[in-house]
Amino acid sequence: MALNMRNITFASFNLHNLQLPGGPMYPQSRPYTDAEYAEKIWWQADRLRALNADVVAFQEVWSADALREMIRTAAMEDDYDLAFIREGDWDGVAVACAVRKPWEILATTRHKAFPGSMRLAKRKRSMENIREEPPLADAEVSAEDDDAFVPSQEDERVQVDIDEFSRSVLQVTIGHSRATRPSVPPMEVFCAHLKSKLATPLDNEEYRNPAIQPHRAALGTALSTIRRIAEATALRIILTETMKDNDRPVAVLGDLNDSEHSNTLAILTGQPSFRVVATSRAAKRDDDGLYSAVALQKLRSLGDVYYTHEYRNVREVIDHIMVSEQFYDWSDNRLWSFQEQRYYNDHVPVETRTATDHGLVRAEFRWAPAEGVDV
Numbered sequence: 001m002a003l004n005m006r007n008i009t010f011a012s013f014n015l016h017n018l019q020l021p022g023g024p025m026y027p028q029s030r031p032y033t034d035a036e037y038a039e040k041i042w043w044q045a046d047r048l049r050a051l052n053a054d055v056v057a058f059q060e061v062w063s064a065d066a067l068r069e070m071i072r073t074a075a076m077e078d079d080y081d082l083a084f085i086r087e088g089d090w091d092g093v094a095v096a097c098a099v100r101k102p103w104e105i106l107a108t109t110r111h112k113a114f115p116g117s118m119r120l121a122k123r124k125r126s127m128e129n130i131r132e133e134p135p136l137a138d139a140e141v142s143a144e145d146d147d148a149f150v151p152s153q154e155d156e157r158v159q160v161d162i163d164e165f166s167r168s169v170l171q172v173t174i175g176h177s178r179a180t181r182p183s184v185p186p187m188e189v190f191c192a193h194l195k196s197k198l199a200t201p202l203d204n205e206e207y208r209n210p211a212i213q214p215h216r217a218a219l220g221t222a223l224s225t226i227r228r229i230a231e232a233t234a235l236r237i238i239l240t241e242t243m244k245d246n247d248r249p250v251a252v253l254g255d256l257n258d259s260e261h262s263n264t265l266a267i268l269t270g271q272p273s274f275r276v277v278a279t280s281r282a283a284k285r286d287d288d289g290l291y292s293a294v295a296l297q298k299l300r301s302l303g304d305v306y307y308t309h310e311y312r313n314v315r316e317v318i319d320h321i322m323v324s325e326q327f328y329d330w331s332d333n334r335l336w337s338f339q340e341q342r343y344y345n346d347h348v349p350v351e352t353r354t355a356t357d358h359g360l361v362r363a364e365f366r367w368a369p370a371e372g373v374d375v
Helices: 034-051 064-073 127-132 136-144 213-243 263-269 293-300
Strands: 008-018 055-061 080-084 094-100 104-113 164-175 187-193 250-255 309-311 314-316 319-323 336-344 360-367
Touching: 008 034, 008 064, 008 250, 008 319, 034 064, 034 336, 034 360, 055 064, 055 164, 055 187, 055 250, 064 080, 064 094, 080 104, 080 164, 094 104, 094 164, 094 187, 164 213, 187 213, 213 250, 213 263, 263 319, 293 319, 293 336, 293 360, 319 360
Parallel strands: 008 055, 187 250
Antiparallel strands: 008 360, 055 094, 080 094, 104 164, 164 187, 250 319, 309 314, 336 360
């Protein structure tokens, strides 16, 4: 197999409510006219050609037929196979994935329900009870060092009752066929669109409550933040169960609605170590960590103009590509070497319904197994 067939490029593309003309979207959204739809299809097809990526995660897809038409307009329908959260129509907005030959879709899994081990709960305990029976984590710390700081545990009761993703996560297993491979292992690609930062609308009972009305924005934003963090934690549990104790490559692509240094990304990545000095031994192994491509690009580039979204004059990267140690240059388990991450963001902020309000992200990796890796 030619070496360049083993190279891979990932991309994330928020389609900003791609729907057929006249088709329903959010209650406050006006359906597209035929002219608006045609312009939107043309603009997005042009951007898809510019991305020129092997694996593209799409967000804000309302219609599979509209996505297929966009790819046909780009004259790439023979290049890509598509994966959706399920066959047929679905109710609401969703993610999707396009995989370019010779890469093949080997399997797809839809994650709607949170994993069973996902539990965000902390019981209320009195200080007397805490002294009599310290939390196990604190007991371990204090046993190692009598002077170690043990944080107080009083009044920390928490109960978060969320058991599913607001928008399903799509897991796509990709690889090369036996006829074209043989040394490229299958990999898992997770396409995600986490809860946005926009305030969640309150239910009518709270909305009409005079005591609550002045605080709608704060309460709605808190609800969105709690849900996004819960979704990130649930996805991290799925990632850990997928990655732990094996060397299968993993990538997470999508609109995660939070920046590189947010708690959302800290949970998702697992905060792996980076090697910034060549003689260091840092980052030789990380069984379940993920490396953010924006961080990899910053370590390599003199530029500091990265953003994929703008809201109220604040620009930040909220569309991400994250990869496992098989894509990290300094890992003993490296299979691919990071080349470059690019941002297509000249159209941000959007001033037309036919473009998108997000920048597009593309990361390129070249096949370059580390010495000693068995391929």
